[in-house]
Amino acid sequence: MTLNPEQLLTFSPLHRLQWEEVQQKTVILYPEGMVELNQSSAEILKLCDGTRHLAQLVQELETTFETSGLTADITAFLEVALDNGWITQN
Amino acid sequence: MAGLLKTNTPPRWLLAELTYACPLQCPYCSNPLDYTKYKSELSTDDWKRVLTEARKMGAVQLGFSGGEPLTRPDLVELVQHARDLGYYSNLITSGYGLTEEKIMQLKTAGLDHIQVSIQASSQELNDHIAGTASFEHKQNVARLVKKHGYPMVLCVVIHRENIHQMPEILAMAEALGADYLELANTQYYGWAHLNRDLLLPTKEQFETAEAIAQAYKEKVAGKMKIYYVVPDFYENRPKACMNGWATTFLTIAPDGVALPCHSARDLPNFDCPNVNDFSVSDIWHDSKAFNFFRGFEWMQEPCRSCDEKEKDFGGCRCQAYLLTGDASATDPVCSKSPQHYVVDELIATARTSALSSNEKPLVFRNSKNAGRRLSD
Numbered sequence: 090m091t092l093n094p095e096q097l098l099t100f101s102p103l104h105r106l107q108w109e110e111v112q113q114k115t116v117i118l119y120p121e122g123m124v125e126l127n128q129s130s131a132e133i134l135k136l137c138d139g140t141r142h143l144a145q146l147v148q149e150l151e152t153t154f155e156t157s158g159l160t161a162d163i164t165a166f167l168e169v170a171l172d173n174g175w176i177t178q179n
Numbered sequence: 180m181a182g183l184l185k186t187n188t189p190p191r192w193l194l195a196e197l198t199y200a201c202p203l204q205c206p207y208c209s210n211p212l213d214y215t216k217y218k219s220e221l222s223t224d225d226w227k228r229v230l231t232e233a234r235k236m237g238a239v240q241l242g243f244s245g246g247e248p249l250t251r252p253d254l255v256e257l258v259q260h261a262r263d264l265g266y267y268s269n270l271i272t273s274g275y276g277l278t279e280e281k282i283m284q285l286k287t288a289g290l291d292h293i294q295v296s297i298q299a300s301s302q303e304l305n306d307h308i309a310g311t312a313s314f315e316h317k318q319n320v321a322r323l324v325k326k327h328g329y330p331m332v333l334c335v336v337i338h339r340e341n342i343h344q345m346p347e348i349l350a351m352a353e354a355l356g357a358d359y360l361e362l363a364n365t366q367y368y369g370w371a372h373l374n375r376d377l378l379l380p381t382k383e384q385f386e387t388a389e390a391i392a393q394a395y396k397e398k399v400a401g402k403m404k405i406y407y408v409v410p411d412f413y414e415n416r417p418k419a420c421m422n423g424w425a426t427t428f429l430t431i432a433p434d435g436v437a438l439p440c441h442s443a444r445d446l447p448n449f450d451c452p453n454v455n456d457f458s459v460s461d462i463w464h465d466s467k468a469f470n471f472f473r474g475f476e477w478m479q480e481p482c483r484s485c486d487e488k489e490k491d492f493g494g495c496r497c498q499a500y501l502l503t504g505d506a507s508a509t510d511p512v513c514s515k516s517p518q519h520y521v522v523d524e525l526i527a528t529a530r531t532s533a534l535s536s537n538e539k540p541l542v543f544r545n546s547k548n549a550g551r552r553l554s555d
Contacts, residue, residue, distance in 0.1 A: 090401060103330040103358060105267060105291065111189060111237035118267035120292040120332050120359055123191070123240060174401075 090171050092164060096178040098146060099139040104175055106134055117175055124173075133166055137176050143167070187464055187473070189237035190429040193266075194441060195226065197254070198246040198433050202275045204310025204543040205298065207336055207371035207378055209441055210246065215549040217434045223253040225454065227260050229431055232459035234264040238429065241266040246433065249276050255288045262289025269294060271334075274320035275313050282320075282327050293324045294332040294361070299340075300347035308340060310543045321355045332359040337388065337410075338371075338378035339533060345388040349395045349405075357403055362392055364410035368442040370544045372501055377541050379529035385413055412522055416487065417494025417510035424472035424496065429463065437462045439469055442497040446506050472496055477507055481515045 100106055105118040115131035117124040126134070132153075136146050147160050170176045199214040211217075221229070230241070241261050248254055249272055261268045270285065274295040282293070297317050298308040305314040325331045333352045335341070341348070345362075352360040364385075365371050365378050380388070389407070396405045411418050421428045425439040435454045438444055444451055452466045463469055471477065475488055482493040493499075494510020502511045502521050509516040532538050542548050 102328065107239075107265065107267075109237070109239060116239070118239065118291070120294065120330050121240065121242070121269055123267075172401075174404075 090168075092143065092168050092171055093178055094143040097139050097142055098137040098167065099177050100134055100137045101175055101177055106131075124175075129162075130166055133163055134170065134175065137167075137170075188426050190233060190427065190463060191238060192240045192242070192428045193230070193233045193238040194242045194244055194428065194430040195229070195248075195257075196244050196246065196430060196432050196441065197226070197248045197251045197257075200250045201245055201247040201273070201544075202250075202311055203247065203273050203313070204545045205308060205336070205370070206374045206541040206543050207338060207365045207369075208544040209366070209369045209371070210544065211369060211444055212373060213549060215546050217432070217436075219434045220251075221431075221433065221435045221454070223256060225435065226253075226257055229454050229459060230257070230261055230264060230266070233429060234266060236460060236463065239265070239267060240269065242269045242271050244271040247273055247275060249281070255281075255284050258285055258290045259288040267291050272296070273309070273313065274317045275311065277320045277323075279323050279327075282323050282329075286327055286329070290329070292330050292332065294334050295321050295324060296334045296336070297321070297351070298336070300344045300351045304341055304344070310545065318355065321357070325356050330358045331356065332361060333357040334361040334363060336363050336365055337380075338365045339380045339384065339529075340378070342380045342384050342388045345391045349392065353399060353403060359404045359406065361406045361408065363406075363408040366408075366410075367412070368445070368497055368501065370542070374541050375525065376529045376532040377538060379412065379526065380410070381530050381533055382413055382526070385410060411494075411498075411512045412526060414512060415514040417491050417498075417512040419491045420495035420498075420510075423492040425463070425469040426473070429459070437466075437469075439472075440497065443468070445497060446500055472507075479507055479509065481513075481517075482509045485515065 103119065106115065107118060108115050115126045117126065132150060136149060147163050151157050151159050198220055199210055199217060248270060258268055268291050270290055270293045272293065272295060295317060297305060299305040302314040306312045321331060321333060333355065335348050367375050371378060392405060392407055421440045428440060430438040430441045431454060432438060432444060436444060436451045437454055438451055443449065449468055451468045452462045478488065478493055482488050494512055496506050499508045499510050500506035503518050508518065511518040511521045513519065
């Protein structure tokens, strides 16, 4: 699956994104499984709430973290997320 | 043994075996052969305390299992408690007795996922293996689980009686709209150990079925995930059982006995602690049972000096005990084990049984059979 920059990004309703206090990490939970996220991946996924497409999401993170040039990294991660079913588009 | 106290990794996975009661009689059940001996069950409050304590330590994945967990009248209450604590709750069920109303109640209470087992792709074989007429109801339950927005996981335990149905099992899962299909080759503990000669597929059967499943995996990529649990008897290296003893998994049996894996109560003289007597934290960190096979000190050769010991932790302790009589031995599945011949022999014995015209009958998991003194 390829990422469509025109479509909104939504975190999958079949997964759960959650902060784990003991691990000090955000994790993705799904049937009998768990993925631990680093901070940047967690920040990207938190914005996948069905209100933004790719460019909007990039802009928001660049503003928040006062940086630029994040498009390639974010796109690469979102493609992994899409392949794993963590996010959906449509 | 020991030397690691308080620096242990916390449990991530809590398996709550709420009850040994079950309307099904599957002859590969992982419950103990003498399950009828353990009649007492933890109260609702005890279970809530266990869930709270384990969550505080870091457990996040929670399996409600059994027996059949639906037979516990407080299931919805426990699911609600688990949700309040932030667990991801998995209901591992036969589907027997599950109604649409209950599915909705559990959803409202915060259940995340329902795994439904089906025994075969045909009614006749399903009902035979389950020992109960349940095929149509299970299919209906699978559809309702999907309808109410749960991820739907279909679990089919694979063995010699149903392995020829692999193409039909895959098609059935796809038709039911499963998000995940778990094809669990039988692991030979408990009742499956007793029935091994009748359940273990031949190598040819296993290879044919695996090729079919792997090809299907490609076909349904992106739609349905297939988890294929390999039968380790046909491997050269053992599985990394439980991700290492008491590193990740914590099982609480119906009567409150805490186990590093759900088969561990069959290990001899093991003296597993009970949550009625100790806190979950004390059990995890300080009990003899949980420290017994932690780390690498307990290992014998060839494990002790093996460069793969950090990969597979010497394999499965219960399998080592069941097949060699010594729970500290190298899992005999490993080709480096001096007792690997035992696995070759049992494969040959099962094959002879498969080719014979008068096999002994399966021993079904029920209270009548559990009451007998059973041994192989």
